[in-house]
Amino acid sequence: MSEKQSGLGAYIEELKRRKVIRVAIAYVVGAWVLMQVADATFEPLNLPQWSTTLVLWLLALGFPAALILTWALEVTPEGIRRTKKQRRKPAGATKQATGSQTEHSIAVLPFSDMSPEKDQDHFCEGMAEEIINSLACIQGVQVASRTSSFQFKGTSMDIEAIGERLNVNTVLEGSVRKDGNDLRVTAQLINVADGFHIWSKSFERELRGVFGIQKEIAESVARAFKLSISPSTEKAIEHQPTQNMEAYEAYLRGRRHFYQFNGAEWKKAMVEFSRAIDLDPDYALAYAGLADCYSLTYMYTDTSVSNRQQAETNSRLALQLAPDLAQVHASRALALSFGTRNTEAEQAFERAIELDPKLFEAYFYYGRHACAKSKFDLAAELFEKAAQLRPDDYEAVNLLVQVYRTLGQKEKRVEATMRSLELITRRLQTTPDDKRALCLGAGRAIEAGQIEKGLDWLERARAAAPDDPVTLYNIACSYASLGNIEEAIDCLEKSMYAGAAASLEWMENDSDLDPLREHPRYKALVGKGK
DSSP: OOHHHHHHHHHHHHHHHTTHHHHHHHHHHHHHHHHHHHHHHTTTTTOOTHHHHHHHHHHHHHHHHHHHHHHHEEEETTEEEEOOOOOOOOTTOOTTTTSSOOSSEEEEOOOEEOSTTSOOHHHHHHHHHHHHHHHHTSTTOEEOOHHHHHTTTTOOOOHHHHHHHHTOSEEEEEEEEEETTEEEEEEEEEETTTOOEEEEEEEEEEGGGHHHHHHHHHHHHHHHTTOOOOHHHHHHHTOOOOSOHHHHHHHHHHHHHHTTOSHHHHHHHHHHHHHHHHHOTTOHHHHHHHHHHHHHHHHHTOOOHHHHHHHHHHHHHHHHHOTTOHHHHHHHHHHHTTSSOHHHHHHHHHHHHHHOTTOHHHHHHHHHHHHHTTOHHHHHHHHHHHHHHOTTOSHHHHHHHHHHHHHTOHHHHHHHHHHHHHHHHHHHHHOTTOHHHHHHHHHHHHHTTOHHHHHHHHHHHHHHOTTOHHHHHHHHHHHHHHTOHHHHHHHHHHHHHTTOSSOHHHHHTOGGGGGGTTOHHHHHHHHHHO
């Protein structure tokens, strides 16, 4: 085919995509019908002869105007907006050119807040997160993680660019309007390749109907992908965690704080989860959320015995209320992993995976537990599975580096280093101030020999969170790999004094700290922690 023919074909396809040809045909048919009506009725109505000519001229002038408006604008559930341009793919490009994209892959963006007070961010994010969780249960669908999808909140990046960045072929976006007890939700599934709306729908319900809306959206996506939903999956996605909508909103606010990944936000999350429990004492997921806050606080910022005990207590209460929920078993396992009840912790992790083989957190935290117990072969297997479940997540791959280093598997370590660095670089392109990505990426850049980049990321991470114990711990790991032993121990001391960012058990098995082991200051620091 010649270049001229190819260009003409592409232009015709664009006319089809923008529905111009469809509107043109409908306009001509409608105009012909209108002229027949005018011819039959104008004379009996005693209208002047020029009336028919006027109608003909108006229709003729309206034809190009209709086509121009159709080309420029599209109608969506959220109103009329400009049609997005379709990017021309390079010659020879195919649908799979961006990598190992599965046939059915999707990113769910945070829903837009259309409420009068613009105070429903927690609800909008919660709606999107619940849909992500439901879609992740459906066999045959690859779902971008919450962390990856939510980084595009508030950006002006178009759907095709987001799809390419996340390596998905569809994107779900929508809006929420919540006014008192009235709820209006719009959702639309968009094909990344051409910008077409595969489907769009609006829901108007009372607030308590939110769980039904989430279920319908997940089912609509499955139908669009021509996938069937098994009875067990249907049961999972129709699960209603509480009847109390006020408790549900408190839980969503807690989740929003929880994902900020720092001690101050975890304390705010504890307040919201506790409020949800006060409103609904049988709210199992609220107990699990509270347990997770105490677990991560113990893991990263404050190794007080009371935090570990609170994690165990709340996870036990969650398990009593919902023994069939995988997320509850994962929370229980994480809480038990810090003490001496290792067998119980591992059984809880295994049960969580049995109930939901696609639950990322179960594999990830089970891998961390295996690392702390020096079970590095198991840790490698678990982190690889976690990375497979979330190909866009850098944390599991980042930990694989130190696991393969400990196992002496050089080729796998190098490969994991490059995978981690690529994922973190992609993350920082969208969220350049992500301090966790910066400090973890610094260590991997240094390991890959990109010293200048690593030092730049280190300084940016330290400037963003100079007193955060988690950041200081990871910076210490990077300085250790550079051979800056004194600076590494300085950061490690500050980290421990700020709240013991890592347990001694983890530190002793963290190969990033190997260069410090024989230093007197390191030995003294470890001795104080025992």
